[in-house]
Amino acid sequence: MPARSPHRRIAGWLAILALAASPALAQDGAALFGGGEGLQARLGRVDGPVLPPGQFSCAGCHGADGRGGTEGGSQTPPPIDWQSLTAATPQRPPYDEGAFARLLSQGVTPSGRVISARMPRFQGPPQAMAALFAHLRALDAAERQGLAADSVAVALPRSPG
Numbered sequence: 001m002p003a004r005s006p007h008r009r010i011a012g013w014l015a016i017l018a019l020a021a022s023p024a025l026a027q028d029g030a031a032l033f034g035g036g037e038g039l040q041a042r043l044g045r046v047d048g049p050v051l052p053p054g055q056f057s058c059a060g061c062h063g064a065d066g067r068g069g070t071e072g073g074s075q076t077p078p079p080i081d082w083q084s085l086t087a088a089t090p091q092r093p094p095y096d097e098g099a100f101a102r103l104l105s106q107g108v109t110p111s112g113r114v115i116s117a118r119m120p121r122f123q124g125p126p127q128a129m130a131a132l133f134a135h136l137r138a139l140d141a142a143e144r145q146g147l148a149a150d151s152v153a154v155a156l157p158r159s160p161g
């Protein structure tokens with residue numbers, strides 16, 4: 001019998017590595033989203049004063065599920081869950097990874113609008129931006145399966161009688 005080709009072995013290992021890497025990426029994204037660690041936040045402008053680390057998390061303003069803030073009024077943080085981000089609105093085309101990174105670092109939407117200074121500008125490595133984007137997608141997938149950010153849906157049988 002011929003021995004297993006080294007190429008197939010390498011391909012197998014690569015597949016395993018890819019599988020192992022993707023949840024880690026989403027994991028990082030969760031820390032970034034919930035705690036803001038790993039990104040530098042600046043007040044209002046790209047060159048605004050640096051804000052204290054870890055104080056301005058996405059979840060703090062946009063909600064743990066990314067469904068948006070509840071303050072009311074035009075300055076309310078909008079929903080940034082996957083569905084909202086990847087759908088076009090009358091104000092802007094959908095976000096992709098590049099547009100998302102640009103919004104975070106420069107505060108410019110895909111339509112070219114500069115957003116309000118209420119949202120800090122975030123600087124960080126491209127991997128961090130990609131991990132955040134991946135996290136929003138993973139969050140959406142988890143919620144569809146009944147695993148919301150702050151609850152788990154379970155089906156209980158009706159009690160007899």
Ligand code: HEC
Nearest residue numbers: 056057058061075076077078080103109115116118119122
């Ligand atoms: C201090 C509150 C605050 C924090 C922290 C914050 N945001 Fe925002 N964000 C806002 C507000 C307010 C807006 C709307 C600004 C506007 O439209 O002028 C916004 C807008 C956005 C938009 C644009 C949505 C759209 O439909 O165009 C995205 C995307 C976004 N935020 C993602 C994030 C992410 C990711 C983080 C964490 C890295 C974050 N935000 C942190 C307040 C915040």
